[in-house]
Amino acid sequence: MDTLIESTRKTSIAILGTQSISQFPNLPQISNPTADNVQGIDFFLISTGNAKEALEKEVKFLFEQRILRSQIIFIQESAEPSSHVSERSSGVFALTKEETSEEIRIRFAQFLDQQKHRLLWEFWESAPGNAATGELIEKIHFAHSIALALNLSVQEHWQALVFSSRNGADPAAVWQSHHPLPFIVAEMAALVLQNLQNPFQLREELRVRSAHIPFRQRTEFRSAVEKCMELLWKGSNAA
Amino acid sequence: MLPNLLLAILLTLPSFGAYVETMHCEPMENSGHECRILLKGKISRGEKLFLPYAQDIDQLKFESWVLGETGYLLNYPYAASQFPRIYSLQPLEGKETAELILRTRAYFPESKKPPAKVKVIDENFPLRKVYASPLLKLAFFLILLSGTFALLARLRRQTIDGWIYPLEELRVSVGATCCYLLLNSEWTHAGVPSLWSAEIHHFALDLCQVVSIWAAGSLLLGARFFDRSCIERVSNKTISSIHQKILDAGFLLSLFLLLPPLTDANRLDLSFLPVLIPATITVWASSRTMEWRRILKRSGKSPLFFHFSLLAFSSMNGISFILSMAIDFSFQWAFFYSSLLLLFAGAWRLQRFYAAKNRARILSTECKEILSKRSGGLDRLMALCEFLEDEWAAARVSILSVDQSRGLLLASAGPEAIANSEHSKSRKLGPFLKRVIREGHLLYAPVAEELGKELQEQGMRHSSLAFPFFLDGRVKAILCLMADEGERIPAMEVTIIEMLLKDLELEILSSVSQQVAEEKCNRLLALAREADGLAVEHLDTWGYLDYQNQDDRRMYLGLKLEKNPLFTKAPRLDRLFKEMMKDLSGQWAALAQAFEFVVKESKNDFWAVSPANYQSGFLKSIGPQKTAILFASLLEKSTRSTLSRPCYAALAFPEFRLALGYVHIRIQLKNRRTAIEIDTEDQTMIHSLREQSHSEILWIHEKGNPDLSDEGFAVHLSPFSISADPFMINRILSVTANRKELRKIELKANEILREQKRAA
Numbered sequence: 001m002d003t004l005i006e007s008t009r010k011t012s013i014a015i016l017g018t019q020s021i022s023q024f025p026n027l028p029q030i031s032n033p034t035a036d037n038v039q040g041i042d043f044f045l046i047s048t049g050n051a052k053e054a055l056e057k058e059v060k061f062l063f064e065q066r067i068l069r070s071q072i073i074f075i076q077e078s079a080e081p082s083s084h085v086s087e088r089s090s091g092v093f094a095l096t097k098e099e100t101s102e103e104i105r106i107r108f109a110q111f112l113d114q115q116k117h118r119l120l121w122e123f124w125e126s127a128p129g130n131a132a133t134g135e136l137i138e139k140i141h142f143a144h145s146i147a148l149a150l151n152l153s154v155q156e157h158w159q160a161l162v163f164s165s166r167n168g169a170d171p172a173a174v175w176q177s178h179h180p181l182p183f184i185v186a187e188m189a190a191l192v193l194q195n196l197q198n199p200f201q202l203r204e205e206l207r208v209r210s211a212h213i214p215f216r217q218r219t220e221f222r223s224a225v226e227k228c229m230e231l232l233w234k235g236s237n238a239a
Numbered sequence: 240m241l242p243n244l245l246l247a248i249l250l251t252l253p254s255f256g257a258y259v260e261t262m263h264c265e266p267m268e269n270s271g272h273e274c275r276i277l278l279k280g281k282i283s284r285g286e287k288l289f290l291p292y293a294q295d296i297d298q299l300k301f302e303s304w305v306l307g308e309t310g311y312l313l314n315y316p317y318a319a320s321q322f323p324r325i326y327s328l329q330p331l332e333g334k335e336t337a338e339l340i341l342r343t344r345a346y347f348p349e350s351k352k353p354p355a356k357v358k359v360i361d362e363n364f365p366l367r368k369v370y371a372s373p374l375l376k377l378a379f380f381l382i383l384l385s386g387t388f389a390l391l392a393r394l395r396r397q398t399i400d401g402w403i404y405p406l407e408e409l410r411v412s413v414g415a416t417c418c419y420l421l422l423n424s425e426w427t428h429a430g431v432p433s434l435w436s437a438e439i440h441h442f443a444l445d446l447c448q449v450v451s452i453w454a455a456g457s458l459l460l461g462a463r464f465f466d467r468s469c470i471e472r473v474s475n476k477t478i479s480s481i482h483q484k485i486l487d488a489g490f491l492l493s494l495f496l497l498l499p500p501l502t503d504a505n506r507l508d509l510s511f512l513p514v515l516i517p518a519t520i521t522v523w524a525s526s527r528t529m530e531w532r533r534i535l536k537r538s539g540k541s542p543l544f545f546h547f548s549l550l551a552f553s554s555m556n557g558i559s560f561i562l563s564m565a566i567d568f569s570f571q572w573a574f575f576y577s578s579l580l581l582l583f584a585g586a587w588r589l590q591r592f593y594a595a596k597n598r599a600r601i602l603s604t605e606c607k608e609i610l611s612k613r614s615g616g617l618d619r620l621m622a623l624c625e626f627l628e629d630e631w632a633a634a635r636v637s638i639l640s641v642d643q644s645r646g647l648l649l650a651s652a653g654p655e656a657i658a659n660s661e662h663s664k665s666r667k668l669g670p671f672l673k674r675v676i677r678e679g680h681l682l683y684a685p686v687a688e689e690l691g692k693e694l695q696e697q698g699m700r701h702s703s704l705a706f707p708f709f710l711d712g713r714v715k716a717i718l719c720l721m722a723d724e725g726e727r728i729p730a731m732e733v734t735i736i737e738m739l740l741k742d743l744e745l746e747i748l749s750s751v752s753q754q755v756a757e758e759k760c761n762r763l764l765a766l767a768r769e770a771d772g773l774a775v776e777h778l779d780t781w782g783y784l785d786y787q788n789q790d791d792r793r794m795y796l797g798l799k800l801e802k803n804p805l806f807t808k809a810p811r812l813d814r815l816f817k818e819m820m821k822d823l824s825g826q827w828a829a830l831a832q833a834f835e836f837v838v839k840e841s842k843n844d845f846w847a848v849s850p851a852n853y854q855s856g857f858l859k860s861i862g863p864q865k866t867a868i869l870f871a872s873l874l875e876k877s878t879r880s881t882l883s884r885p886c887y888a889a890l891a892f893p894e895f896r897l898a899l900g901y902v903h904i905r906i907q908l909k910n911r912r913t914a915i916e917i918d919t920e921d922q923t924m925i926h927s928l929r930e931q932s933h934s935e936i937l938w939i940h941e942k943g944n945p946d947l948s949d950e951g952f953a954v955h956l957s958p959f960s961i962s963a964d965p966f967m968i969n970r971i972l973s974v975t976a977n978r979k980e981l982r983k984i985e986l987k988a989n990e991i992l993r994e995q996k997r998a999a
């Protein structure tokens with residue numbers, strides 16, 4: 001639970017809209033959203049208590065700023081459900097007056113943890129997987145799990161998914177430090193797929209390909225890969 | 240006792256000194272003597288003549304007066320040497336000197352001292368010196384007589400002290416020896432000569448001797464030291480049957496030689512020779528085959544002493560007979576004392592055995608009383624183990640139920656008792672217990688070294704014993720007792736334990752059967768509960784379906800995970816998903832068991848029904864609705880926690896669907912049999928509600944605020960939708976309950992999960 005609460009502190013969240021949400025007193029509030037003040041924020045909280053037109057205006061503005069649908073979280077305060085925010089890729093977080101701030105924070109941390117996977121859901125909604133091969137599906141999912149393990153930002157995470165959906169670069173090419181992180185994550189996912197049955201070979205490949213990457217980051221890459229592949233290598237006993 | 244015995248012997252000694260010497264004692268016909276007694280000095284009033292060495296018949300005369308005679312009863316003569324002899328000298332009062340004539344006769348002259356001395360006593364002479372010796376002899380005779388009956392009665396069964404003798408020969412030996420000693424007593428001479436002649440008495444005496452010698456030899460040849468060792472010993476030494484045949488032949492020859500008219504004063508002694516020689520040889524033959532080192536280590540003192548006295552009896556008689564032929568040595572004297580020794584040793588052995596038997600009987604009564612106060616099978620077995628552990632300060636006492644070569648530990652007590660968790664499954668029996676089953680009797684090792692290398696390598700380092708219990712000719716249970724490390728189990732204690740366990744055999748077997756049946760019933764019920772928990776709830780005491788309640792409402796809860804359809808194309812992700820489902824299914828089942836819910840369906844689609852009655856006091860107090868909400872909350876928490884694990888991140892948090900609500904339970908006809916099932920409409924309602932859940936808990940209930948208020952219990956709801964009257968649906972956001980009780984339930988679920996993994 002503490003890990004989840006910590007993750008809310010690390011994750012950049014802002015409240016958007018005219019109506020403040022008192023249960024989240026420490027979060028920054030954006031009353032007049034502009035192109036500048038919405039960049040770099042991972043998730044936006046919008047109250048469903050707003051009027052429908054105002055709500056739609058805020059959401060439209062965010063989409064224009066290329067904010068992903070999965071980054072928007074609707075806070076439901078009223079006792080009545082809001083049917084217009086029931087789509088899965090638009091997260092809804094319900095609040096009650098009886099709950100304490102601590103209880104809400106705990107639930108919200110759990111909710112946020114789930115939100116991270118919504119990037120992948122939104123990805124599949126935008127690029128349906130019917131045409132994708134099994135190998136591609138697995139590569140994208142592995143890239144997603146590595147991105148989570150490396151705690152990438154929302155934008156980087158999305159880019160990693162996009163990179164992994166494309167054909168990989170030269171399989172023998174060594175990664176450089178100027179290569180974007182999402183690209184490297186996609187390449188790592190491809191490596192994992194190639195060497196799934198042979199963890200020693202995978203470690204060797206990682207070592208060779210990340211030779212020009214700073215030591216600390218190389219260690220993080222290896223740790224992220226091993227964390228994600230634990231069960232596939234060892235079986236259910238490892239769990 | 241010894242000082243008293245010595246005092247008694249001293250008191251019987253006639254006082255020495257101041258004897259009046261007799262004149263000549265001339266032998267007469269028929270083993271008689273005529274003695275002339277000269278009394279010097281004036282004979283005072285009250286003086287009497289005391290004969291310390293009385294013969295069978297005697298007559299005291301002065302001139303032609305008969306001063307007194309003994310040995311006649313109504314004119315019938317009898318041997319009266321056991322009665323004290325005092326003749327009054329009153330007719331001779333005042334005389335200065337007198338010469339008395341004493342005529343005596345002994346029917347058994349070889350056992351009597353000649354009438355050499357007499358004593359004049361006055362009124363102040365202590366009578367104890369007169370009567371003590373005869374009374375002592377009478378006491379000895381009576382003790383011998385009663386001892387004979389007691390011994391013969393108690394020798395009907397084998398004593399359990401490690402030594403086995405042929406029972407018939409043992410009784411014959413003891414009987415013949417006792418008969419010899421009784422016939423040797425002066426009190427049995429009383430029938431001579433009126434009832435039977437001295438020759439017949441002698442014949443009977445010799446017969447007893449011959450039979451006794453033969454029986455002792457047969458005992459030695461048939462004796463076996465059976466120490467119930469746990470080490471298999473194959474002895475190469477056996478006694479040849481020729482020894483018994485020679486002994487039997489010698490016995491028959493001796494009997495033949497005893498028959499009149501062959502019995503002759505010269506030939507009489509030789510009649511013992513044919514039986515004595517082979518009897519002496521049996522001492523060597525039997526000793527040769529015994530493993531004396533082992534016997535000296537493992538045998539109890541009293542049976543060992545008995546065997547040694549048996550060896551002494553057979554060897555001493557042979558040696559003393561040869562000596563009696565060479566020098567002036569009394570064979571009868573040696574035979575008499577060796578017989579006494581043999582009898583004493585036998586009595587001591589029996590006394591020790593019966594003392595042990597008595598102790599076993601007392602312990603058995605105590606134990607039965609303790610067992611009668613317990614009702615459950617396990618309770619009774621534990622009580623028995625604790626009783627034995629307490630009584631013998633054992634390191635461990637265990638009882639196993641046995642089925643051919645497999646055993647299940649039922650109960651264990653003691654400082655080194657085997658923990659409950661270690662005896663939940665049956666196992667193959669080890670070499671020690673297999674040997675017990677094969678041998679069919681108690682096996683024990685008094686010291687750890689006796690276990691042998693094989694068993695010590697297996698880890699057995701304590702002095703141990705194991706006792707099998709039989710039912711229908713097969714071993715059904717075994718009791719094992721293990722002493723503290725370094726301690727020794729003495730042979731007599733093993734005897735007591737063996738007798739105690741034999742006495743408790745019925746109680747132990749019934750407790751074992753009861754425990755096995757109870758355990759089997761519980762396991763079958765658990766299996767049945769997994770198959771159809773609702774039916775199991777409605778079983779009566781006798782296992783029949785008994786559905787009474789027409790308005791039975793239960794909380795019904797369903798949980799499932801939605802598998803991403805893309806995984807069907809991705810085998811590795813599909814495998815990962817299956818691993819996760821396996822993980823989750825175990826957790827859900829463990830939680831259901833902890834909350835006492837009956838699982839209706841599993842295999843990736845989890846449904847559970849609340850029970851009719853809760854065992855847990857906490858769950859009973861909060862009621863079925865709150866229990867179900869708490870259960871759902873923990874299910875959600877556990878599922879989220881598992882789905883959030885990094886190893887499952889590639890699955891991208893599959894959506895879970897969780898819903899709960901009240902359903903009715905009805906009796907229905909299903910596949911031609913009566914079953915207790917959930918009402919179909921209610922079931923459909925909860926199923927369709929669950930499809931609307933998106934990783935949240937949906938709860939359908941009757942309109943109006945449900946009464947969830949309780950101290951320490953709080954539920955945070957959020958409206959989901961209002962369905963058709965009279966129902967409404969809420970999301971359950973969070974639940975707060977008694978932390979301590981909740982923690983207990985979580986711990987219980989973890990324990991169940993661990994056991995399931997261990998069993999798998």
